Amino acid sequence: PLRSAAVGPLLSGSSGRSRRDAAAHPVPPRSPQALCSQPGRPKDYALPNASWSRDMLDLYDRFLAMTKEGLWKRIPSYNNVLDHIPGKALRGLPSRDTRLFLRSIEAEGVGFEYVMFLNSSEKRVVCLFQPGSYLEGHPGFAHGGSIATIIDSTIGSCAIFVAGRVMTANLSINYMSPVPLGSVVLVDSKVDKVEGRKVFLSCKVQSVDGGTLHAEATALFIQLDATKSQKQQASCQ
Numbered sequence: 001p002l003r004s005a006a007v008g009p010l011l012s013g014s015s016g017r018s019r020r021d022a023a024a025h026p027v028p029p030r031s032p033q034a035l036c037s038q039p040g041r042p043k044d045y046a047l048p049n050a051s052w053s054r055d056m057l058d059l060y061d062r063f064l065a066m067t068k069e070g071l072w073k074r075i076p077s078y079n080n081v082l083d084h085i086p087g088k089a090l091r092g093l094p095s096r097d098t099r100l101f102l103r104s105i106e107a108e109g110v111g112f113e114y115v116m117f118l119n120s121s122e123k124r125v126v127c128l129f130q131p132g133s134y135l136e137g138h139p140g141f142a143h144g145g146s147i148a149t150i151i152d153s154t155i156g157s158c159a160i161f162v163a164g165r166v167m168t169a170n171l172s173i174n175y176m177s178p179v180p181l182g183s184v185v186l187v188d189s190k191v192d193k194v195e196g197r198k199v200f201l202s203c204k205v206q207s208v209d210g211g212t213l214h215a216e217a218t219a220l221f222i223q224l225d226a227t228k229s230q231k232q233q234a235s236c237q
């Protein structure tokens with residue numbers, strides 16, 4: 001109930017807004033910070049761009065407004081994993097020609113358009129996701145693997161918050177309704193329990209108006225301990 005209650009006002013708000021209403025209530029201007037990355041920092045992709053639909057912008061503004069109350073925090077998103085670890089990228093690590101999978105399509109709007117928000121007290125990460133045309137599976141719909149990717153990454157960010165360095169051990173997804181390309185869905189993930197190094201999480205993928213449950217998932221992430229992660233890293237050099 002808390003979950004739906006917490007998201008309810010968001011969803012009912014946007015479901016109550018027809019396109020006409022939306023036209024009558026233009027999206028409020030965003031603060032300059034909300035529109036651009038911080039100077040001197042790698043590009044933050046979790047910010048509005050021209051490819052974002054009205055639903056995406058509207059939902060973004062609602063979550064951004066909720067960050068002002070302190071419960072929610074927008075998670076910046078860079079095209080390289082290391083850039084997410086403050087200071088890590090500056091510690092003389094060899095620069096590698098790699099990109100975070102979700103940010104591997106540079107053109108705006110055709111790949112994974114998304115922004116994640118963290119609610120620490122609820123151990124919850126919600127991702128606003130707008131799948132682009134290059135993620136097609138069945139004509140007009142997002143590929144099941146792209147849905148698995150955004151779920152794995154949203155749940156993974158949730159697990160990182162609780163347990164730091166983690167890896168996905170198990171991800172189980174039920175697909176209930178295909179996600180149209182260009183639509184906006186809410187990927188709502190939370191930590192269910194932690195047992196030692198095991199972090200158990202669940203996730204729902206819903207339409208913005210809450211009327212359609214597209215998918216639901218459970219996952220097990222394992223916290224990496226220092227030696228094993230070095231060994232693992234050694235093995236994949």
Ligand SMILES: CCCCC/C=C\C/C=C\C/C=C\C/C=C\CCCC(=O)SCCNC(=O)CCNC(=O)[C@H](O)C(C)(C)COP(=O)(O)OP(=O)(O)OC[C@H]1O[C@@H](n2cnc3c(N)ncnc32)[C@H](O)[C@@H]1OP(=O)(O)O
Pocket residue numbers: 075081084100118152153154156157158160161166167168169170196197198220222223224225228
């Ligand atoms: C809020 C802040 C958020 C900040 C976010 C910021 C930045 C993030 C930005 C970018 C990151 C992008 C996305 C988000 C992050 C992640 C998403 C992607 C994650 C992945 O895409 S990652 C790739 C796919 N992933 C793998 O490539 C893993 C391959 N695998 C292994 O590397 C090992 O397998 C490992 C390490 C998993 C475990 O190995 P290990 O040796 O450390 O541990 P061990 O085997 O001893 O298992 C310990 C206990 O877990 C139980 N257990 C293990 N596996 C189980 C299973 N499948 N089912 C049920 N139970 C299982 C055992 O039964 C035992 O249980 P018990 O203790 O009770 O005996």
